[in-house]
Amino acid sequence: MENYRTGFIGEGEFLLMLLPEIPKNWVVLADLNLSLPAGRMQIDVMLISPNKVFHFEVKNLLQNYVYENGMWMCNGREIGNDFFIQMKRERGKLVENLLSIGAEFQWYRS
Template sequence: MKYQIVGGAGLHRSETKTVDMMVKQLPDSWFGYAGLVVTDSQGSMEIDTLIITADRLLLVELKEWNGNITYEGGKWLQNGKPRGKSPYQIKREHALRLKD
């Protein structure tokens, strides 16, 4: 996969490591944009990585979490401590907004 960093702030170190792994392991025909900020009528959205394939767009949220990860009541917990709103829910909302 080829990719381009488009955000002014760039990527966090852990995100760079993950994107480098994706570049090596995903098909060469795929292209990714990292560090995107997209604005619509509802405000701005931070998209860690947008991957373009032949037949779909993939929104990827990168996290440097370890330990015991669980999901409870709409929140993700790391080692029993709240980590906030589900990254899945956030990316789903972003995908629906981009679709519109």
């Protein structure tokens, strides 16, 4: 339960930083829980601009993490549940669901 509380706080802090910086005509959606044709998914924050959609997975990390020798480490130990794996999985679900409803889009990576 503590992880959910920490995550919720992190998402709130992210929105407090983000909202003053975005144009007024953009739509901000937060903490989306969707049941879609290709399966359920949860999205922390989504921004919708007139010509682009931005998908954010927010992590509120309470410990120090280091990327070393091709793996994430915390306190000198390898992390078994890589949070980048979760982000890639959610990105894949988003793309799969967009394709399932016939959406046409271009995929950009930052």
